[in-house]
Amino acid sequence: MIKLSVEVASLTLRNPLMLASGVLDESYESMKKIWNSGAGAVITKSIGKTARAGYPNPVVVNEDGYLINAMGLPNPGIDDFINIIEKLNNEKIKVITSIFAENGDDFSYLAKKAEQYSTAIELNLSCPHAKGLGAEIGSNADNVYDIVKSVKSSVKIPVWAKLTPNIADVSEIGIAAEEGGADAVVAINTVRAMAIDIKIKKPVLSNRYGGMSGKAIKPVGIAAVYKLYESVKIPVIGVGGIESFEDVVEYMMAGACSVEIGTAIARFGVNLFNKILTELQIYMKENEYDSPREMVGVAHING
Numbered sequence: 426m427i428k429l430s431v432e433v434a435s436l437t438l439r440n441p442l443m444l445a446s447g448v449l450d451e452s453y454e455s456m457k458k459i460w461n462s463g464a465g466a467v468i469t470k471s472i473g474k475t476a477r478a479g480y481p482n483p484v485v486v487n488e489d490g491y492l493i494n495a496m497g498l499p500n501p502g503i504d505d506f507i508n509i510i511e512k513l514n515n516e517k518i519k520v521i522t523s524i525f526a527e528n529g530d531d532f533s534y535l536a537k538k539a540e541q542y543s544t545a546i547e548l549n550l551s552c553p554h555a556k557g558l559g560a561e562i563g564s565n566a567d568n569v570y571d572i573v574k575s576v577k578s579s580v581k582i583p584v585w586a587k588l589t590p591n592i593a594d595v596s597e598i599g600i601a602a603e604e605g606g607a608d609a610v611v612a613i614n615t616v617r618a619m620a621i622d623i624k625i626k627k628p629v630l631s632n633r634y635g636g637m638s639g640k641a642i643k644p645v646g647i648a649a650v651y652k653l654y655e656s657v658k659i660p661v662i663g664v665g666g667i668e669s670f671e672d673v674v675e676y677m678m679a680g681a682c683s684v685e686i687g688t689a690i691a692r693f694g695v696n697l698f699n700k701i702l703t704e705l706q707i708y709m710k711e712n713e714y715d716s717p718r719e720m721v722g723v724a725h726i727n728g
């Protein structure tokens with residue numbers, strides 16, 4: 426009998442697929458729709474202390490196989506957003522609140538505000554295009570250790586650290602998060618990128634630099650997850666370029682106990698959760714896996 430439920434440290438999710446932060450997760454309606462389409466949890470857009478407008482257009486470059494975005498972390502601020510999380514929570518929807526801040530105190534402030542209504546907190550230590558935030562602080566192991574430690578001492582719910590791939594060694598940051606007390610690490614956020622419009626002869630995005638997501642970054646995510654699986658003992662959550670059940674299996678074999686999907690949902694629609702879950706079950710049956718857990722890390726045993 427195939428069971429799709431997975432454990433991520435102390436949490437149990439009904440299946441390993443989650444909505445990644447930043448895609449169709451600004452409103453109650455869209456997150457509810459995604460939960461109803463089968464996601465095991467929804468992760469909110471990253472939320473800060475106060476409202477933030479984000480960058481002016483253009484903020485997205487959409488090409489075959491990848492997307493580059495530099496949204497600039499637009500969000501309504503925690504006080505306005507909390508009502509949305511509360512409503513989701515009232516309907517027993519597993520909501521993981523993603524937060525961003527400049528330092529441990531502010532991360533802790535946000536985490537405490539969200540705690541009551543959230544299943545877990547995901548720390549955005551990895552956005553590649555926001556000044557003084559995200560990867561700018563999350564590329565330094567000492568910062569990551571301090572921030573995670575501060576948040577862990579402020580809340581009782583699980584704390585996940587979302588890591589950047591834009592560094593020499595992702596495991597150094599993963600270990601810092603683990604030592605700070607993180608319950609899981611999430612890899613990867615977007616890959617720093619740029620596109621130039623050759624007609625107007627300047628970068629396309631108003632912020633010039635952005636973060637690349639979608640199919641093209643899957644191998645970068647797989648390598649990060651594989652490396653982290655060998656470097657930390659806490660669970661690894663995989664994200665980056667997942668579009669199919671094959672991609673989910675690949676991430677799990679690399680060492681992910683569950684995964685997040687972003688760009689593909691924007692591209693193919695919310696029914697992708699259902700489709701992947703159905704096909705995943707067929708794959709598991711054919712390969713005699715009773716639980717997704719049995720696939721986690723098998724690529725390390727085999728080679």
Ligand SMILES: Cc1cc2nc3c(=O)[nH]c(=O)nc-3n(C[C@H](O)[C@H](O)[C@H](O)COP(=O)(O)O)c2cc1C
Nearest residue numbers: 445446447471549613614638639665666686687688
């Ligand atoms: C438009 C857009 C907005 C995003 N916003 C956030 C965000 O607010 N916080 C965050 O941690 N990640 C954010 N991400 C990164 C995704 O959560 C994910 O890590 C990345 O896109 C790779 O996964 P994917 O290829 O499935 O999209 C965003 C990605 C996109 C495409």
